[in-house]
Amino acid sequence: MRTIRFLLQKEFRQIFRNKTLLRAILFAPLMQLMLLPWAANYEVKNIALAVVDNDHSIESQRLISKIYSSGYFILKAFPADYSHAYNLIEEDKADIILEIPSHFERNLVRDGKQKLYIAANAINGTKALVGTNYLGGIIAEYNSTVRMVWLEPGKMNPQPTVEIVSSNWYNPLMNYKIFMVPGILVLLVTMVGSMMCAMNIVKEKEIGTIEQINVTPISKIHFILGKLIPFWILGMIVFTMGLILARVVYGIIPLGNILLVYTFLSVYLIAILGLGLLISTYSSTQQQAMSVSFFFIMIFNLLSGLFTPIESMPGWAQVIASLNPVTYFIEVMRMVVLKGSSFHNISHHLGVILIFALIFNAWAILNYRKTS
Amino acid sequence: MNESVITTNKLTKQFGDFIAANELSFEVNKGEIFGFLGANGAGKTTAMRMLCGLLVPSSGTATVAGYDVYKHREKIKQNIGYMSQKFSLYEDLTVSENIKFYAGIYGLSDSLIKEKSEQLIHQLDLRKEENQLVSSLPLGWRQKLAFSVAVIHDPKIVFLDEPTGGVDPVTRRQFWDLIYDAAHRGITVFVTTHYMDEAEYCNRISIMVDGVIEALDTPANLKKNYSSKSMDEVFRQLARNAKRSE
Numbered sequence: 001m002r003t004i005r006f007l008l009q010k011e012f013r014q015i016f017r018n019k020t021l022l023r024a025i026l027f028a029p030l031m032q033l034m035l036l037p038w039a040a041n042y043e044v045k046n047i048a049l050a051v052v053d054n055d056h057s058i059e060s061q062r063l064i065s066k067i068y069s070s071g072y073f074i075l076k077a078f079p080a081d082y083s084h085a086y087n088l089i090e091e092d093k094a095d096i097i098l099e100i101p102s103h104f105e106r107n108l109v110r111d112g113k114q115k116l117y118i119a120a121n122a123i124n125g126t127k128a129l130v131g132t133n134y135l136g137g138i139i140a141e142y143n144s145t146v147r148m149v150w151l152e153p154g155k156m157n158p159q160p161t162v163e164i165v166s167s168n169w170y171n172p173l174m175n176y177k178i179f180m181v182p183g184i185l186v187l188l189v190t191m192v193g194s195m196m197c198a199m200n201i202v203k204e205k206e207i208g209t210i211e212q213i214n215v216t217p218i219s220k221i222h223f224i225l226g227k228l229i230p231f232w233i234l235g236m237i238v239f240t241m242g243l244i245l246a247r248v249v250y251g252i253i254p255l256g257n258i259l260l261v262y263t264f265l266s267v268y269l270i271a272i273l274g275l276g277l278l279i280s281t282y283s284s285t286q287q288q289a290m291s292v293s294f295f296f297i298m299i300f301n302l303l304s305g306l307f308t309p310i311e312s313m314p315g316w317a318q319v320i321a322s323l324n325p326v327t328y329f330i331e332v333m334r335m336v337v338l339k340g341s342s343f344h345n346i347s348h349h350l351g352v353i354l355i356f357a358l359i360f361n362a363w364a365i366l367n368y369r370k371t372s
Numbered sequence: 373m374n375e376s377v378i379t380t381n382k383l384t385k386q387f388g389d390f391i392a393a394n395e396l397s398f399e400v401n402k403g404e405i406f407g408f409l410g411a412n413g414a415g416k417t418t419a420m421r422m423l424c425g426l427l428v429p430s431s432g433t434a435t436v437a438g439y440d441v442y443k444h445r446e447k448i449k450q451n452i453g454y455m456s457q458k459f460s461l462y463e464d465l466t467v468s469e470n471i472k473f474y475a476g477i478y479g480l481s482d483s484l485i486k487e488k489s490e491q492l493i494h495q496l497d498l499r500k501e502e503n504q505l506v507s508s509l510p511l512g513w514r515q516k517l518a519f520s521v522a523v524i525h526d527p528k529i530v531f532l533d534e535p536t537g538g539v540d541p542v543t544r545r546q547f548w549d550l551i552y553d554a555a556h557r558g559i560t561v562f563v564t565t566h567y568m569d570e571a572e573y574c575n576r577i578s579i580m581v582d583g584v585i586e587a588l589d590t591p592a593n594l595k596k597n598y599s600s601k602s603m604d605e606v607f608r609q610l611a612r613n614a615k616r617s618e
Contacts, residue, residue: 006476014464208458215424215454217446218477371445372427 003218007226015230025196025234026241029188033242034249036184037177040307044130048076050085050094057105063142067098072134089121096120096131108146181250182333183306185242189265190272190300190326192238195293197231197276202289205280214370224365228273235269236262255340264332264346267353271325274360281367300326325356375402377529377560378423383432385418392418394583395432400529400562405555407574408564411611415583416564417457417533423562424454424531437528450478453522453530453559457537460518463507467498470506471521478525492520512543516550523554530554532563536570548573568604577603579610586610 015022049067053060068075076094079085088094099117101107107114118135120128204210213223246252254261275296283289301307303317304326310318321327328349335341378400385393393415400406410416421427423436425445434441437451454460461470471489480488493502496516506514515535523530532551536544548570551561563574571577571591578588587594587610591603598606 002479003477006473009476010462010465010469010473013469014462017464207463208456209460209462211426211456211458212454212460213477214426215449215452216474216477217450217479219446371425 003222004225004229007218007222008229011226011230015234021196025192026238029192029238030241030245032188033181033184033245037180037250040176040180040184043176044127044134045072047073047096047127047131047134048094049073049135050077050079050088050097051075052079052082052085052097052099054081054102055100055104059105059108060100063100063139066142067135067138070134070138072131086119089119092121094121095124095127096135098135177250178252178338179334180306181246181252182337183304183330185239185246186326186329186333187301187304187306188242189235189239189269190329191297193231193235193269193272194276194279194296195290196234197227197273198279198283198289198293199286200231201227201277201280202283202286205284206286220365220368220370224277224361224368227277228270231273231276232266232269235273236265239265252337254337256336256342260336260341260343260346261333264329264336264350264353267350267357268325268329271353271357271360274357274364275325277364278360278367281364300324303327304330306330325353328353376400377402377438378406378434378436378562380423380434381432383419383422383434384430385415385422385427386430391583393422396585397432398578398585398588400560402528402560403555403558404576405551405561405563405574407571407577408562408580409566409571409577409607410564410580411614414580414614416580419580420531420533420562420564424452425449451528453525453527455515455518455522455530455532455535457534459514461506461514461521464505466503466505467509467517468493468502470517471524474521475524480525488524492524496520512539512547515539516543516547519547519550519554523559526557527559529560529562532561534564534566536565536567544570568602568607571603571607579607581610581614 015025051064053064064075067073073096077085077088079088082097082099085094085097085099089097097117097119099119101115101117104114104116116139118132120132122128201210204213243254243258276293279289279292279296283292299320303310303313303321304324305321306326310321310327313321332346332349335345376399378398380399381397382395383393383397384391384395396419408416408420418427422429422441423434425436425441425448429441436448439445439447439451441448462473465473468489471492472485475485475488493499496513498513498517501509501513506517509517519530519532519535522532536547539547544567551563551573555561563570565571574591576588576590577594578585579594580586587597587606589597594606595601595603598609600606600609
């Protein structure tokens with residue numbers, strides 16, 4: 001126990017003396033948490049629309065203003081004909097072309113029907129798809145307005161319609177930030193934990209002090225605990241600061257029991273620090289440790305269900321996601337913080353993360369050698 | 373006086389096809405200053421690392437402070453001090469923090485740590501620098517401090533791997549005063565060096581060439597046997613035939 005005391009004292013002194021690193025650990029994640037959720041947003045907005053209006057009638061104007069007032073589109077240009085509009089797409093100035101044929105109003109009134117033409121630049125598939133859907137929706141609405149106004153109610157056959165009324169549980173306003181913040185916080189804590197821990201140990205290898213430690217009677221377990229405990233505490237602090245920020249800036253108040261989140265976090269940090277430790281045992285320079293951690297962080301980010309739902313990933317990617325500790329913590333955060341889930345709901349996740357913690361640390365301890 | 377603290381018998385370390393240390397057999401006596409000489413790549417550091425428990429030998433036997441290098445490496449570590457050619461103190465800790473850390477992990481009691489660090493700071497004349505970061509000290513001072521820290525727990529043996537590399541002659545002389553002082557306290561000193569004037573300070577020296585101990589005797593006897601005036605000449609005669617070099 002005395003040995004641990006001296007190791008911790010040394011470690012904290014070094015961490016608090018390295019002001020740059022301390023800022024990177026404590027404040028960089030908070031800055032990111034302040035910025036990223038505003039940008040990491042799936043809503044498609046500001047779609048550049050080029051309208052080829054061959055009719056210039058009151059009805060075509062009404063349709064265009066309806067599209068504009070939806071807020072999703074920017075009316076980029078009114079080219080004279082389709083080929084001009086096509087040039088705008090080629091120059092990447094417009095995303096979607098809407099062509100209104102000549103005699104739009106006349107045909108609509110006389111024949112009761114008229115075709116419109118929509119062309120989308122599908123390089124960004126999501127934008128094209130969502131954009132044409134929005135546009136289609138707006139035109140359909142315009143269509144039903146036209147019907148209501150023009151057709152005499154008596155003549156109109158009552159058409160059965162299915163109207164859908166949906167309510168969004170747990171995130172009633174469909175606020176994307178509320179969905180993202182808990183997940184981003186998990187990622188930030190993960191990065192601080194694994195990278196800092198790995199880099200710290202490898203730094204001792206580089207300077208040569210680890211050799212000095214290896215000729216002392218310090219046991220492997222003591223040495224590793226001396227490294228894990230400080231970063232475990234730092235991880236807790238970063239997470240707590242992040243939760244406070246989520247409350248102040250985004251108004252996210254955890255619905256479930258916060259102790260549940262901390263219980264999970266305490267085990268999660270051991271797992272993640274264990275991974276950092278493991279990386280350090282395989283690396284002899286900070287550069288190596290950095291590259292390897294980065295490899296994992298990228299996979300952790302993209303295959304964790306943070307940005308894209310795991311259920312829609314191909315089978316092999318789902319397997320990787322299920323071997324990704326970040327996946328479990330993001331789920332737990334969303335469940336407890338947004339849904340108010342109880343221990344019963346997350347016990348499976350906790351079990352899995354406990355296994356991760358055991359495997360990573362046991363592997364790291366086995367692989368850490370005082371003797372070569 | 374002739375109680376041996378290090379005994380090796382055909383101690384060998386092989387890395388693949390390369391035999392870094394080949395059947396080393398020697399004894400080091402208690403309280404002795406034992407010089408371990410050899411050109412770069414001769415296998416000095418490999419031999420030393422095996423004795424410190426940092427490297428597992430391929431074959432042969434060795435005991436250090438009465439403990440077997442295969443079975444009781446952790447026991448050995450409690451009884452030795454070690455200072456490598458790489459810098460072994462924490463540069464981002466102060467002088468006194470380094471002293472206290474190493475004293476602490478060797479299990480010295482709080483009162484003993486206090487006493488020892490007082491004594492050490494006084495001896496090295498570091499009173500003014502006590503609370504400065506080690507990184508701000510000149511190299512020679514750091515090496516003296518590193519040595520004093522390596523023997524702070526009064527080990528039976530201290531291993532020094534090229535401790536005075538890059539240090540000026542005056543500071544080197546002071547460094548050797550510290551070594552003599554430790555030897556007087558009964559600490560056996562096992563030291564590798566490139567400086568032939570330092571070799572003269574040792575009680576006995578061994579000279580390694582290509583992984584093999586070619587000569588082992590007192591400096592006076594070696595000079596006599598190789599009819600040389602200085603250790604430098606002895607070393608040149610032996611190292612001339614070396615095939616390995618870096």
